[in-house]
Amino acid sequence: MESRHRGFRSLMRPTLLATLLTLTLGSAAQTPVQWQSPSAARTTAGTPAPPRTFVNTAQRAPVVDHGLAYAPPPAQVQPLGVGFDVRRFELMAQALVANQRIPGLAVAIVQNGQILSARGYGITDVRAAEPVDAHTVFRLASLSKSFAGTLTGMLVSEGALRWDSKVADFMPNLRFADPAAAQQLTVAEVLSHRVGLTHNAFDRDIEGYADYRDVVQRFANAPMKCRPGECYAYQNVAFSLIGDVVYASSGQFYNEAVASRIFKPLGMNDASVGLEGIQASARWARPHVRGRGGWASLAPKPTYYRVSPAAGVNASISDMAQWLLAQTGHRPDVLPQPLLATLHAPVVTTPGELRGSAWRRERLNGAGYGLGWRVYDYAGHRVVFHGGAVQGYRGAVALLPGRDLGIAILWNSESSLPSGLVPTILDSAIGLPYQAWLDLDLPEQIDRPETMYAGQTPASGIDGSTATAAPE
Known part of the structure; x- marks a missing residue:
């Protein structure tokens, strides 16, 4: 295990040579500085070392380094693996919904600024079957966290707040069991799950239909795992403090800010936030759980919609294709590269x-968390990733910067079966030997790609009928 961690540190070391300071007001400019973990910033005597201070020459205000790692874009994008073929992945997706192994699925693949595929498979509801298409809306669950991190970064770039802004400046009534914790907690620590509470604190309360604001008040008596910034513990309720920060710093409610600053400019026309949003969609996929007679569709619960930054976004695969293009750097008018590097x-x-x-x-040789995104050393290649799951919905997004590739998979059931499609596509993109990550009896020509194109040349894309993400 230790050797795997060394490999991760070796892979990420070039990207951790510097940190990004707060963006200058009214500008997307960023300043790289040396990265230090909180533990490394302590003296040999065990007392805190004073933080290094840098001067923002544009505003003549001190900017403090708080350990945000800077990951520059790849110097040169490498070509996809020789056997990479989108049609094969589409056939796999079709096989996943055959005979209702899962009810419905949608997959988007983008590369080099182009949508190679954005299609739906299967049905929206086993009780009232309609085909899933490119505009069928799914609940994104924790994939929503990347939207929260991105929105916050956009506000930082506008000068509305800073990564090292104290959450208490926007929520003066915030309290933790450690009286100093609320005054120490920063915006970046919320987005990277370094709040200090125990893992998934108060999720059961949310699942029991508790109100978000009532739960936040319970932080004052909750056990703390560490001081803010000193340890990682995944959160949903505490992560959603960022919604209050967004409102206080922008004057917009969180749902409105996501819609106006992300959905609209990126052309995510099917996307919404909240239970009302998905129910108002022209076509949406119902959640499914296993029943005695097979899949049973349910009404989506409002529970985790009450923590919108953590789990409140709904989107179609057409929307996700646009999200992938933006997150891979092809919408710099909305998401500039320096901001993406930070996230x-x-x-x-x-x-x-x-x-x-x-x-x-x-x-995986190593793993970390950024600002609403996970970061993996995937067989020596950097992959930016997030998964999501909530009551009958699951999904995954993966970015492979070295190949300028983005993948999104959404499905409307609690099955973990489609999860293997992500590493299948990543392996093919990198050129790794084929391995059967999908626990599924696939036809030989799909399961073993070396047999699929005997005497043929693999195609690098698909025809225009799916490249535009139009409904089937």
């Missing part, structure tokens, strides 16, 4: 991600 850089290590599914154990 996609690891701030804290998360070794627990190395366990779990087979592809994680086999492919």
Whole structure:
């Protein structure tokens, strides 16, 4: 295990040579400085070392380094693996919904600024079957966290707040069991799950239909794992403090800010936030759980919609294709590269991600969390990732910067079966030997790509009927 961590540090070291300071007011400019972990910033006597201060010459105000890691874009994008073929992945997606292995699925693949595929498969509801298409809306669950991090970064670039702004400046009534914690907690620490509370604190309260604001008041009596910034523990309720910060710093409610600053400029025309948003969609996929007779569709619960920054976004695969294009740097008018570099850089290590599914154990050499995104050393290649799951919905997004590739997969069931499609596509893009990550009996020509194109040349894309993300 230690050797795997060394590999991760080796991979990420070039990207952790500097941190990004707060953006200058009214500008997207960023200043790289040396990265230090909180523990490294302590003297040998055990007392805190004074933070290094840098001068923002534009505003003549001190800017303090708080350990945000800077990950520059790849110097040169490498070509996709020789056997990479989108049609094969589409056939795999179709096989996943055959015979209702899962009810419905949608997959988007973008590369080099182009949408290679954005299609739906299967049905929206086993009780009232309609085909899933490119504009069928799914609940994104924790994929929503990347929207929260991105929105916050946009406000930082506008000068509305700073990464090292104290959350208490926007929420003066915030209290923790440690009286000093609320005064110490920064915006960046919220977005990187370094609040100091225990893992998934108060999720059960949210699942029990508790009100978000009532739960936040319970922070005052909750046990703390560490001081803010000193440890990682994944959060939903505490992560959603960022919604209050957004409102206080921008004057817009969180849902409105996401819609006006992200959905509209990116052309995410099916996207929404909240239970009312998905229910108002022209076509949306119902959540499904296993029943005695197979899949059973349900009404979506309002619970985690009450923590919108953590789990409140709804979107179609057409929307997600636009999101992937923006997150891979092809919409600099909305999301400039320096901001993306900040969001996609690891701030804290998360070794627990190395366990779990087979592809994680086999492919991941290291893992960290940035600002609303996970960052992996995937077989020696940097992958920016997030997964999501909530009551009958699951999804995953992966970015492979070295190949300028983006993948989004959404499905309307609690099955983990489609998860293997992500490493299947990543392996093919990198050119790794084929490994059957999908626990599915696939036809031989799909399961073994070397047999699929005997005597043929693999295609690099697909025809125009799906490249535009139009409905089937």
